[in-house]
Amino acid sequence: MMHTPDPQLQFDLKVAEEQRIEPKDWMPEPYRRTLIRQISQHAHSEIVGMLPEGNWITRAPSLRRKAVLLAKVQDEAGHGLYLYSAAETLGVSREQMIADLHSGKAKYSSIFNYPTLSWADMGAIGWLVDGAAIMNQVPLCRTSYGPYARAMVRICKEESFHQRQGYEIMMTLAKGSQEQKAMAQDALNRWWWPVLMMFGPKDDESPNTALSMQWKIKRFSNDELRQKFVDATVPQAEYLDLTIPDPDLKWNEARGHYDFGAINWEEFWEVVKGNGPCNRQRLEARQKAHAEGEWVREAAMAYAKKRVMSYEL
């Protein structure tokens, strides 16, 4: 008699042995759904994340700054596209994911619902938002789902460049005139707390972490990554001679980590629910771009059809 291996057992074994799960492998339905949720939210974050910085491309202070910012924003579009492709391998269509974003059903990172008020915000976003993204995403290069892990390798390389360009803007401002230094401090004041929220709710209020860690989708919990980020960022702020806006921030010798103040979770959930300072504006901008791109999609489809027809002749 032929022995049929138990697919769940094979899946568990692969995950335990650090082998990647690939699109054609059997996988438990909740694993597939969690991945679709996380990867599509991640893709949407990259796409919506183009908007706050896109706002400053025409107002960059020099040609060099404009070229660098333009390249960074284009990278974010590329990240969104790799991630939509990775999610598609799980059986969800791009049209569906985009429809869910535009209807407000799908989530994207809370951080992109805050406004960019000055050029210093381009520095703060690169330094802090990309810095937080790297902290969260480097472990995702080892995530258990193959297409997601491979997409993250390239994305992380580009995120490192983004973080450095942001820190370099902050260095220039922090070492510039008094007004420039004040702009840098103001940007840090406004972005610090929303950046800490990017890592998601604290562990005891994070419903998805336990299973995601069991499946090795997530390698660290939200609080672990938040702490690593704070520990890495405090010396960077000290080097800039800028003050992190948290009176409770102090080194804890016994823990070997920085202690930090309480996060305003009420604000976080309001932003996640759609009531942040820019949620409406962001969604409207995406809906408008999609509608205005209709003719491009139509033209691309017509061209693809013509090519298939010419092969068939």
Ligand code: FAQ
């Ligand atoms: N904003 O149970 P958990 C970037 C939701 S990319 C909004 O802890 P999980 C690059 C969460 O979805 C930034 N919602 O969830 C860039 C869940 O709701 P659901 C994006 C949030 O998945 C830089 C509920 O709360 N990065 O920055 C947020 O285990 C500069 C309960 O939460 C990624 O997406 C939030 N901050 O952990 C681009 C990385 N946090 O779905 C442009 C991949 C949580 O059950 C410029 N994602 N929620 O309805 C992850 O690592 C995880 O999904 C977490 C959340 C850590 C974000």
